[in-house]
Amino acid sequence: MSIDSISISSFMTTNIVTDTQDQNISSASKKMDENNIGSVIVVDNERDKRAVGIITERDVVRILGKLEPWLLSSPLSALMSKPLITIRSNGSLRDGIQTMYSKNIRRLLVISDKEKSGKIVGIITDKDIFRMLMKNQNLVQSLLTDNMMSQNIQTIHERFAEYWFGDTLIHRR
Amino acid sequence: MSLNPTVRVKASMNRKMITLDKGLSVKSAIKLMVKKNIGSVVVTADSSHDPVGIITERDILKSIAYRRVRPEITKIEEIMSTPILSVEQDATLGDAAQMMIKKNIRRLLVKQDNKYVGIITQRDLQKLMTDTIRALLIM
Structure with missing residues (x-):
């Protein structure tokens, strides 16, 4: 997906x-x-x-x-x-x-x-998109890993993970 | 990876709470919303600053749909929403989003301790999420 x-x-x-x-x-x-x-x-x-x-x-x-x-x-x-x-x-x-x-x-x-x-x-x-992304953390996760190429993306990834899922996502990695 | 303690609800909330007294007219609330292009106004009581x-x-939509509200005469307190629902400023944006959905x-x-310090909307969260996705995809 x-x-x-x-x-x-x-x-x-x-x-x-x-x-x-x-x-x-x-x-x-x-x-x-x-x-x-x-x-x-x-x-x-x-x-x-x-x-x-x-x-x-x-x-x-x-x-x-x-x-x-x-x-x-x-x-x-x-x-x-x-x-x-x-x-x-x-x-x-x-x-x-x-x-x-x-x-x-x-x-x-x-x-x-x-x-x-x-x-x-x-x-x-935009609310439908938002709700779908909130329900599909796997999709967001794959989106993030697929794009982990540049340093810039790494920063965005960290920011994103912290913002949205706090400890839960970080501990899972 | 350590958590940066600043990236929480408090980093994205709007610290400027726009308020009006509950005894003012619905007309004044509508005018303020249009002028500031905002979707809500926090209502306070008398001289106190507590919402x-x-x-x-x-x-406002409901008042137009079902009642013959006269914006000049009807008071804000007659149509406002209560109680106030809040989130701690150290909550994650995900926590805030889940609460809104629920x-x-x-x-x-x-809230910070027992004081109201700002407001955060679903639209703020949606924008942050899609901005990030967009940055990721370099669209």
């Missing part, structure tokens, strides 16, 4: 929570809270469910901060962020981390690698 |  062999599809969330673009932020907020998530995908309508944007928890607070009552009844289409940044489901964990970094975003919509239509099959967030 | 709760983005929360106050 490595950062290149783990596919996006193996850890993505397939239950994508959506709201239609004619809804308001109160509706989107409810969906975020009910599902314990930080964003909802905005779709064009209930029937086609084509993703057209995203609205996050931080967006909600920012919108409220404007203290303009009419924003509370504005449609999501006027408040959401777009375009959506996507990644193919057969991409690797490394691709996921790289894309988030280069675009400076924390969520990626996953599209099918099979169909030309680019059907949405899931979503990954 | 009594924390108001987070999620509390309790399903995104921020912990940091």
Whole structure:
């Protein structure tokens, strides 16, 4: 198991929570809270469910901060962020981390690698990546040993091990 | 290999705790969060500096989702989260992360002896972890 062999599809969330673009932020907020998530995908309508944007928890607070009552009844289409940044489901964990970094975003919509239509099959967030790494200390361990070549890497390794696992990891070595 | 005692929660926490009094309006909390681009404000009581709760983005989201909260009138204490959960400043980042995952929360106050000295968020931890991974992979 490595950062290149783990596919996006193996850890993505397939239950994508959506709201239609004619809804308001109160509706989107409810969906975020009910599902314990930080964003909802905005779709064009209930029937086609084509993703057209995203609205996050931080967006909600920012919108409220404007203290303009009419924003509370504005449609999501006027408040959401777009375009959506996507990644193919057969991409690797490394691709996921790289894309988030280069675009400076924390969520990626996953599209099918099979169909030309680019059907949405899931979503990954920086939290998903983080949780997976926390659960797979072996993956982190192998990542570290595979990269133990230069002095620089040695330093990073020590820092990393101390930061994250304290005594446990060091005693195991 | 000896442990460097400085690389713990205390090395990565934010020492500047942004606070507001519990009697102030939700509007003041929202404004402060937006201005500072932060996801929470520590809530204090009266003249004391001891935190009594924390108001987070999620509390604000909930207030919009379910109640007709009027940000100008509703007080912070009516919607804030309690009790405060904390971690010792000498804990490892892994300890802090595990606690957040277990309790399903995104921020912990940091304690030294019996005093609150900072705050650490899941986002801080995520960033540290991915920064390190990225450095390792030289991406």
